[in-house]
Amino acid sequence: MLPVTLESARVRLDVPTRADAPAITAACQDPDVVRWTTVPSPYSSRDATTFVDALVGPGWASDREYTWAIRRPGSTWLEGIVGYRTAGRDLGFWLAPSARGAGLMHDAVELVVDWAVGQGAPDVYWECYVGNTASAAVARRAGFSYTGTADARVPGRDGGPTPAWTALRRADGSPASDLAWP
Numbered sequence: 001m002l003p004v005t006l007e008s009a010r011v012r013l014d015v016p017t018r019a020d021a022p023a024i025t026a027a028c029q030d031p032d033v034v035r036w037t038t039v040p041s042p043y044s045s046r047d048a049t050t051f052v053d054a055l056v057g058p059g060w061a062s063d064r065e066y067t068w069a070i071r072r073p074g075s076t077w078l079e080g081i082v083g084y085r086t087a088g089r090d091l092g093f094w095l096a097p098s099a100r101g102a103g104l105m106h107d108a109v110e111l112v113v114d115w116a117v118g119q120g121a122p123d124v125y126w127e128c129y130v131g132n133t134a135s136a137a138v139a140r141r142a143g144f145s146y147t148g149t150a151d152a153r154v155p156g157r158d159g160g161p162t163p164a165w166t167a168l169r170r171a172d173g174s175p176a177s178d179l180a181w182p
C-alpha cells in the first residue's frame, strides 16, 4: 500500500525518507538503541540510507512492514521510528534520547495499534529483550497484556536464542492474560 500518515496532538507519523538519514544515524549511536534493538552496530549514514531505500519503501510496497518516522507536529525532524510487521503483527520502535520522557512513543504506539486494528488485525504483538523496562512501560501504558517470557522472534545480534518479555493487545480490548508485568 501507499504510506499512510497518522497524527495525534503530540506526534505526526509519516514515511521516513533519505532526508532523515542524519537524524537516524545520530539516534542509532545511542547505547540504548544499540543494546535493545538489532540496528547495525557500528551505525553509519550508509546504514540509514540503506534502511530507507531497502526496508522502508519496499516494506510499504509489499505490505510486509510498515515503517513510520515519528515527528512533532509542525517539525520535519525525525525523533524516532515505529514499525509494524504484518506477518507476526508485531511492533518495533526507538526514540532518540532527546525525545524520550514526553509520551511521544505512547502516542505513536496507540496510533499504529489503532490503525492496524482498523485494518482488520485481531491483535498486535510486542516483545522486548528481558530487562528493557522502558519499552515494557510503553507497552503496558498502551494497554498491552503481559504474556510471559519466550525466545525472542527477533534474536539478538549474535543470532542465538534471546529471552524476551512478550505482550499482546487484543483488538476488542479484552485482556490476553492476567499475568503481572515484570
Ligand SMILES: CC(C)(COP(=O)(O)OP(=O)(O)OC[C@H]1O[C@@H](n2cnc3c(N)ncnc32)[C@H](O)[C@@H]1OP(=O)(O)O)[C@@H](O)C(=O)NCCC(=O)NCCS
Residues within 6 Å of the ligand: 032, 033, 036, 037, 092, 093, 094, 095, 096, 099, 100, 101, 102, 103, 104, 105, 106, 107, 127, 128, 129, 132, 134, 135, 137, 138, 141
Ligand atoms: C523504549 C523507548 C522508546 C521509550 O521511550 P519513552 O520516552 O520512555 O516513551 P514515551 O515516549 O512513551 O514516554 C513515556 C514517558 O513520558 C512520560 N509522559 C509524559 N506525558 C505522557 C503522556 N501523556 N502519556 C504517556 N507518557 C507520558 C511518561 O511518564 C514516561 O516517563 P517515565 O518513564 O519517566 O514515567 C526509549 O527508551 C528507547 O528508544 N529506548 C531504546 C530503544 C528501545 O529500547 N526500543 C524498544 C525495543 S523493544
